Amino acid sequence: xxxxxxxxxxxxxxxxxxxxxxxxxxxxxxxxxxxxxxxxxxxxxxxxxxxxxxxxxxxxxxxxxxxxxxxxxxxxxxxxxxxxxxxxxxxxxxxxxxxxxxxxxxxxxxxxxxxxxxxxxxxxxxxxxxxxxxxxxxxxxxxxxxxxxxxxxxxxxxxxxxxxxxxxxxxxxxxxxxxxxxxxxxxxxxxxxxxxxxxxxxxxxxxxxxxxxxxxxxxxxxxxxxxxxxxxxxxxxxxxxxxxxxxxxxxxxxxxxxxxxxxxxxxxxxxxxxxxxxxxxxxxxxxxxxxxxxxxxxxxxxxxxxxxxxxxxxxxxxxxxxxxxxxxxxxxxxxxxxxxxxxxxxxxxxxxxxxxxxxxxxxxxxxxxxxxxxxxxxxxxxxxxxxxxxxxxxxxxxxxxxxxxxxxxxxxxxxxxxxxxxxxxxxxxxxxxx
Amino acid sequence: xxxxxxxxxxxxxxxxxxxxxxxxxxxxxxxxxxxxxxxxxxxxxxxxxxxxxxxxxxxxxxxxxxxxxxxxxxxxxxxxxxxxxxxxxxxxxxxxxxxxxxxxxxxxxxxxxxxxxxxxxxxxxxxxxxxxxxxxxxxxxxxxxxxxxxxxxxxxxxxxxxxxxxxxxxxxxxxxxxxxxxxxxxxxxxxxxxxxxxxxxxxxxxxxxxxxxxxxxxxxxxxxxxxxxxxxxxxxxxxxxxxxxxxxxxxxxxxxxxx
Numbered sequence: 001x002x003x004x005x006x007x008x009x010x011x012x013x014x015x016x017x018x019x020x021x022x023x024x025x026x027x028x029x030x031x032x033x034x035x036x037x038x039x040x041x042x043x044x045x046x047x048x049x050x051x052x053x054x055x056x057x058x059x060x061x062x063x064x065x066x067x068x069x070x071x072x073x074x075x076x077x078x079x080x081x082x083x084x085x086x087x088x089x090x091x092x093x094x095x096x097x098x099x100x101x102x103x104x105x106x107x108x109x110x111x112x113x114x115x116x117x118x119x120x121x122x123x124x125x126x127x128x129x130x131x132x133x134x135x136x137x138x139x140x141x142x143x144x145x146x147x148x149x150x151x152x153x154x155x156x157x158x159x160x161x162x163x164x165x166x167x168x169x170x171x172x173x174x175x176x177x178x179x180x181x182x183x184x185x186x187x188x189x190x191x192x193x194x195x196x197x198x199x200x201x202x203x204x205x206x207x208x209x210x211x212x213x214x215x216x217x218x219x220x221x222x223x224x225x226x227x228x229x230x231x232x233x234x235x236x237x238x239x240x241x242x243x244x245x246x247x248x249x250x251x252x253x254x255x256x257x258x259x260x261x262x263x264x265x266x267x268x269x270x271x272x273x274x275x276x277x278x279x280x281x282x283x284x285x286x287x288x289x290x291x292x293x294x295x296x297x298x299x300x301x302x303x304x305x306x307x308x309x310x311x312x313x314x315x316x317x318x319x320x321x322x323x324x325x326x327x328x329x330x331x332x333x334x335x336x337x338x339x340x341x342x343x344x345x346x347x348x349x350x351x352x353x354x355x356x357x358x359x360x361x362x363x364x365x366x367x368x369x370x371x372x373x374x375x376x377x378x379x380x381x382x383x384x385x386x387x388x389x390x391x392x393x394x395x396x397x398x399x400x401x402x403x404x405x406x407x408x409x410x411x412x413x414x415x416x417x418x419x420x421x422x423x424x425x426x427x428x429x430x431x432x433x434x
Numbered sequence: 435x436x437x438x439x440x441x442x443x444x445x446x447x448x449x450x451x452x453x454x455x456x457x458x459x460x461x462x463x464x465x466x467x468x469x470x471x472x473x474x475x476x477x478x479x480x481x482x483x484x485x486x487x488x489x490x491x492x493x494x495x496x497x498x499x500x501x502x503x504x505x506x507x508x509x510x511x512x513x514x515x516x517x518x519x520x521x522x523x524x525x526x527x528x529x530x531x532x533x534x535x536x537x538x539x540x541x542x543x544x545x546x547x548x549x550x551x552x553x554x555x556x557x558x559x560x561x562x563x564x565x566x567x568x569x570x571x572x573x574x575x576x577x578x579x580x581x582x583x584x585x586x587x588x589x590x591x592x593x594x595x596x597x598x599x600x601x602x603x604x605x606x607x608x609x610x611x612x613x614x615x616x617x618x619x620x621x622x623x624x625x626x627x628x629x630x631x632x633x634x635x636x637x638x639x640x641x642x643x644x645x646x647x648x649x650x651x652x653x654x655x656x657x658x659x660x661x662x663x664x665x666x667x668x669x670x671x672x673x674x675x676x677x678x679x680x681x682x683x684x685x686x687x688x689x690x691x692x693x
Binding site: 246247315317318319320321322323324325326327328335340 | 529
């Protein structure tokens with residue numbers, strides 16, 4: 001090739017490169033922008049989701065209370081003066097609330113007005129007074145200012161969730177009741193306080209008396225059962241398949257099936273639980289034990305797959321080193337491979353548990369959707385779990401359950417975030433470099 | 435194919451040993467004697483089967499799926515592949531040091547103490563301490579790690595890690611130590627230390643070493659076997675193999691014409 005020709009070729013190459021250069025960079029820019037766009041869109045949705053939940057839900061942690069001059073009237077509570085605890089327990093404390101209300105707001109109230117008055121205070125207020133008197137018997141016959149839980153209707157008006165206007169959508173208070181509310185407000189008899197009931201009570205038909213503690217305890221029992229069943233089973237399966245089982249047609253079949261099980265819709269596991277645990281073994285309906293077993297079935301494939309990946313990540317040189325010293329196969333696994341793969345297995349387990357914590361559909365199948373007021377005392381008591389509680393409240397018609405639903409979602413999300421944080425911390429703490 | 439009659443005690447003897455990985459035959463009718471108290475070097479080009487032979491001696495090939503052995507391989511006259519031989523017992527008698535240093539991600543002390551612990555060799559803590567210290571001493575590592583026995587074994591340098599692995603192997607008091615290219619991942623200074631160590635260990639152990647370095651084989655071994663394509667081409671005193679090879683293949687390999 002002559003010098004001339006060589007120069008020509010070089011020039012042509014430079015030309016064709018520069019001709020395409022602009023397009024190449026443009027393509028790269030477009031790709032980057034697309035990726036960034038996708039990221040921003042998903043971030044946007046996440047922000048919308050979280051902000052709408054928090055905006056709706058934070059008021060659920062607050063409860064309106066009304067201060068009333070309650071006279072613990074001996075004539076009403078204990079007319080015979082026996083001070084018998086049984087008599088005190090069954091006394092008509094609601095009458096104390098009624099008389100305090102009419103004394104404060106409408107001394108000459110007729111029957112209809114008295115009913116409207118009572119509607120301002122929660123029916124749980126009577127219970128509140130009963131507990132007060134039981135704790136302090138000296139209150140008998142005295143008069144005290146007591147902050148009583150307001151009814152959900154009053155609560156909604158005070159929080160501004162529904163307009164203060166008769167006949168407005170969502171408002172069920174009458175003109176007269178709204179007048180009383182204003183009177184109470186100007187007298188400084190209304191305050192908004194932290195809603196402890198929400199964290200200590202079980203479910204209720206009355207929004208102001210409903211709490212998530214029953215569901216939290218139910219979730220705790222269910223997850224405890226899930227962990228106890230799925231972790232040992234999952235780890236044992238992963239260790240057997242990875243370290244001991246021969247590679248043949250059967251183990252391949254099992255492997256494929258485990259991978260498929262991880263993708264089976266959870267409601268199918270619920271049906272399985274219904275057929276096997278309830279109908280075949282006659283286990284109790286709505287019980288966290290059964291819920292936990294069903295959730296364990298859902299978690300198992302995840303734990304097995306994560307466990308096998310963790311075992312695979314242990315370098316074979318460690319196995320050889322131990323075997324070379326005369327360790328038996330079991331010793332190699334128990335002394336070296338298992339401890340080294342434990343962080344990975346725990347991470348997988350926690351992620352599986354986080355999924356189990358959020359499952360609703362399979363639990364509906366085994367009757368965990370029942371309305372349960374009592375806090376469960378053990379895994380055999382009927383119980384609700386957090387996501388099912390959310391589902392139940394979301395379907396309730398009372399306006400006040402809207403904020404309760406969002407508040408319960410916040411609690412559920414906090415638990416999920418906490419579990420994921422634990423998983424990340426475990427991974428960071430035990431991360432090992434070879 | 436030559437079969438050498440032993441002058442000293444024969445520790446390990448292979449007779450017509452063949453090894454298969456599935457359909458593929460890796461070793462063909464190997465006849466080889468390894469004598470007690472000597473360093474035997476196995477040399478040959480990659481894939482010639484020298485590592486496979488080494489791994490037969492402590493039955494590490496059992497861990498490979500589809501590996502099959504025929505012929506006989508004896509340790510002190512007993513067939514290693516006999517049904518009556520327990521692999522765990524065998525490996526307590528035949529230690530191994532691997533190509534890449536592979537200390538356990540545990541403390542230096544626990545690395546060395548692991549073997550004695552699983553075999554129940556120490557009655558109490560003092561005895562275990564003694565074994566660990568002795569092994570580290572013999573591996574020439576004690577001076578360097580004496581004051582940091584609780585640190586992780588993986589925190590040591592590559593050469594120190596390999597000597598830790600040797601200490602770990604000799605803590606079990608094996609009769610034989612197998613070394614699979616123990617210096618291939620080490621720098622020349624660390625290599626020199628390990629070679630020195632191998633020479634000292636010869637007093638107490640029978641050593642079989644696989645190496646790719648001619649110089650190393652010449653420096654550390656008394657006897658050398660040259661493997662080629664799954665067969666032993668030549669076996670003899672190291673000096674004779676390197677100065678007066680009988681076979682043209684051996685000559686070609688040690689002079690660097692192929693391999």
